[in-house]
Amino acid sequence: MIVTPICEMLGIQYPVLQGGMAWVSDASLASAVSNSGGLGIVSAMSMNAEQLREEIRQTRVLTQRPFGVNIMLMSPYVDEVARCVIEEEVPVVTTGAGLPGKFMKAWLEAGIRVVPVVPSVAVAKLVERGGACAVIAEGGESGGHVGEITTMALVPQICDAVSIPVIAAGGIADGRGMAAAMMLGAVGVQMGTRFLVARECTIHQAYKDRVLRAKDIDTMTTGKRLGHPVRALKNLFTQEFLKKEYDSTISNEELERFGAGALRRAAREGNEKSGCFMAGQIAALVNREQTATEIIQQLLEETQQVLCGAMRWVR
Amino acid sequence: MILEKVAAALAEKTGMDAAAIRSETTFQELKMDSLDIVDSLMALEDIFGISLEASADMKTVGDVVTYIEQAGGKA
Numbered sequence: 013m014i015v016t017p018i019c020e021m022l023g024i025q026y027p028v029l030q031g032g033m034a035w036v037s038d039a040s041l042a043s044a045v046s047n048s049g050g051l052g053i054v055s056a057m058s059m060n061a062e063q064l065r066e067e068i069r070q071t072r073v074l075t076q077r078p079f080g081v082n083i084m085l086m087s088p089y090v091d092e093v094a095r096c097v098i099e100e101e102v103p104v105v106t107t108g109a110g111l112p113g114k115f116m117k118a119w120l121e122a123g124i125r126v127v128p129v130v131p132s133v134a135v136a137k138l139v140e141r142g143g144a145c146a147v148i149a150e151g152g153e154s155g156g157h158v159g160e161i162t163t164m165a166l167v168p169q170i171c172d173a174v175s176i177p178v179i180a181a182g183g184i185a186d187g188r189g190m191a192a193a194m195m196l197g198a199v200g201v202q203m204g205t206r207f208l209v210a211r212e213c214t215i216h217q218a219y220k221d222r223v224l225r226a227k228d229i230d231t232m233t234t235g236k237r238l239g240h241p242v243r244a245l246k247n248l249f250t251q252e253f254l255k256k257e258y259d260s261t262i263s264n265e266e267l268e269r270f271g272a273g274a275l276r277r278a279a280r281e282g283n284e285k286s287g288c289f290m291a292g293q294i295a296a297l298v299n300r301e302q303t304a305t306e307i308i309q310q311l312l313e314e315t316q317q318v319l320c321g322a323m324r325w326v327r
Numbered sequence: 328m329i330l331e332k333v334a335a336a337l338a339e340k341t342g343m344d345a346a347a348i349r350s351e352t353t354f355q356e357l358k359m360d361s362l363d364i365v366d367s368l369m370a371l372e373d374i375f376g377i378s379l380e381a382s383a384d385m386k387t388v389g390d391v392v393t394y395i396e397q398a399g400g401k402a
Contacts, residue, residue, distance in 0.1 A: 111365070134366040141378065159362070239360060 014312050016199035018177050021145060022104055022125060023078040025049030028190075028308055029148070029179060031204030032082020032106055033156060033290070034058070035279035036215050039067050043074030044212035044304035052304075053080040053106060061092035068100045078103045080127070085110030098122040106148060109157060109240070111135065116142045129181070131159030131166070133173045146177040148202050153183030155205050155292035158233060158243045164196070171197030185294040187314020194319070205292040206311075210304045218282030219289055222247075226295035235271070238264055245289040249274055253288075329392050329400060332374055337388065340367055350389035357388075375400030 016027045028050035030041065034057035042052030054071055056064050064081070071079055081102045083093055086109040094115040097105055105119060108129040112119075119126050120143045129148040130136040136147050149170040151163025159166075163182040171178050180193035181202035190201045207213060209220045222245050233241045234253045244250055256262045256270060271288070278287030302310070330350060338345035341357050348357070354364055364385065371391070372378060377398040385391050 110361075132362045132366065134369045135362065137369060138365060 014315055016177075016194075018146060018179060018200040021177065022051055022080075022127075024051045026308060026312055027179075027200030028311065029053060029080070029106075029181075029200060029202040030207045030304075031154075031156075031181065031202050032056075032080070032108070033204050033208075034084070035276050036208065036213065037082065038214060039070035039074055041207060041210060041213045041304070042079050043071050044210060045207065045308070046071075046075045046077040046079045048303075048305040048308045049077075050304070050308050051078060051080055051104060053082050053104075055082045055084075056087065056093050057084055058087050058089065059093065060089045061096040064093055064096050065100060068096075068102060080104035080106055082106045082108060082129075083112075084108055085112060094118070097124065111138065112144075113138070113142050116144075127179070130170065131161065133169050136170045136174050136178075140174045140176050144176060146179060146200075147174060148179045148181050149198070150202070151180075151182035152233075152243075153293040154181055155231070155243050155290040155295075157240055158182075163193070167193060167196040167198055183292060183294045185292075185297040187311055187316070187318050189294065190311060190315040191318035191322070194315075195322075203311075205295050206298050206307060207304070208291065209298055209301045210307055211301055212304055215279045216282030218284060219278055219287075220301060222284075222289050223291050223295050223298055224301070226291065226298070228293070228296045231291060231293050231295065238267060242288070242290060243292060245291050245295065247287070247289060248285050249288055329375070329395050330388070333371065333388060333391055333395070336371055336374060337367060340370075348388055350387065350392060352388045353386055354388075355386075371395065 018027045026049045030045040030052050032053040032055040034055050037055035042054045045052035054067050081097050085107055104125045106127045112128055125145045127146045128139045128144050129150050149167045151166045152158045153163055167180045177199045179200040179202050180198035184201050184203055185206040193201050208223050230245050231243050232246050232250055233243045234250050235242045237257045256267055274288035277283040278289045334345045334348040337348055375395050377400045
């Protein structure tokens with residue numbers, strides 16, 4: 013099987029992380045991924061500390077293995093959530109939407125392994141210096157909030173820039189993607205879209221069905237005007253959002269209001285008209301509902317096959 | 328002067344005239360997003376011989392100058 017330094021570092025069997033996705037990554041999914049040997053991650057999204065505490069405790073009911081919490085640094089509850097992960101002795105924290113520097117000292121003193129999601133070389137260097145034990149280099153192929161640089165370009169540059177382990181994310185759903193990430197220098201992968209269709213993922217079936225029937229050109233990004241572009245499957249909502257984005261008579265505040273709640277409507281209600289079905293460009297390769305264990309085992313078997321066959325063109 | 332060196336570095340990155348970059352100039356006016364700001368701060372580290380905390384929260388050129396002064400940056 014596949015074992016890399018990130019396994020010992022995070023206390024996991026396989027170098028596979030499940031992305032922290034708002035309204036998606038709850039105790040059910042996170043515990044299933046951890047029980048399957050990867051690192052399940054609970055999304056703190058915009059929860060307050062008590063809501064997160066409950067989700068963490070529920071995760072511990074379902075798994076004895078390490079798991080992580082993804083903290084969205086722009087959340088209005090970030091300070092109390094940052095304290096909560098210390099109080100609840102969460103072993104791993106991943107971060108997104110900002111720089112985690114303000115919280116690093118307290119987290120490191122509490123023994124938490126911090127693995128920020130980074131969209132650029134400069135951010136990777138900054139967080140390494142701040143004490144991150146690894147980084148997740150997430151390219152623009154991913155679903156949800158995305159950066160400009162693709163995984164193919166970003167991962168090797170971040171691998172060159174930092175000495176800590178690099179986990180690749182964005183556009184990875186099978187063994188080819190994981191093997192490619194490792195050839196770019198990564199020692200692990202984080203997947204989001206693939207885990208949307210895990211049986212243990214509690215999102216609405218309509219969301220899973222949208223992912224399962226997606227084609228290569230079915231995602232689009234919106235929200236660039238607001239400074240935080242989001243990749244999702246095309247539907248009436250994304251098209252309407254894009255139209256408003258290009259309308260200069262509509263203010264940024266109105267645009268934000270239009271988008272508020274859209275992911276929840278997709279994930280929890282399956283609302284195809286007004287929901288935002290976040291997913292990555294690799295959604296077209298995700299075509300079967302499986303358990304988390306099946307997903308991880310298939311991924312690793314494929315990766316091993318691809319890696320073992322990598323020499324076939326060398327003469 | 329720290330402001331002049333910062334203005335020169337930002338002018339090189341943005342293509343704007345360094346003389347037009349003042350203490351009260353915002354990063355929004357310079358059309359720099361958060362990643363551009365972090366990237367520029369890393370470059371300024373080398374110029375001024377300082378290290379940055381990973382939580383710098385700056386809105387204007389003046390904020391950067393103040394931060395560099397407080398961090399002991401050499402003009």
